[in-house]
Amino acid sequence: METMSKKRRLARAVRRRRVRKKVIGTAERPRLNVFRSSKHIYAQLINDKNGTTLASASTLSEDVRSQVTAEMKKCERSKLVGKAIAERARSKGITAVTFDRNGYVYHGRIQALAEGAREAGLEF
Numbered sequence: 001m002e003t004m005s006k007k008r009r010l011a012r013a014v015r016r017r018r019v020r021k022k023v024i025g026t027a028e029r030p031r032l033n034v035f036r037s038s039k040h041i042y043a044q045l046i047n048d049k050n051g052t053t054l055a056s057a058s059t060l061s062e063d064v065r066s067q068v069t070a071e072m073k074k075c076e077r078s079k080l081v082g083k084a085i086a087e088r089a090r091s092k093g094i095t096a097v098t099f100d101r102n103g104y105v106y107h108g109r110i111q112a113l114a115e116g117a118r119e120a121g122l123e124f
Helices: 004-020 062-067 074-091 109-119
Strands: 031-036 041-047 052-058 098-100
Touching (some): 031 109, 041 074, 062 074, 074 109
Parallel strands (some): 031 098
């Protein structure tokens, strides 16, 4: 019998493949990819045509880490990461992105990151 974590991991892989068939990042509209671990959250702007990462931000980035306090919840930290990636995108002249939730449910930290990016000026 499969364990629950293995089932969850396989279900995420199926969702991830289904979404990635349609979501493609270009230079004009890169893909905003999100990865969530148990403690941290990472975001990247990816140009799939060239296979390059245009910008990245995470809770481990120095500018985000300087804003994080010990009392902040993970959702609040995710919102800071969303704002940071949006600022980096705007500095490179990027205003519109395609959101790739990477198989995660659009809820909690993923939703907070997306809202933070939208508040800071990214369109998706």
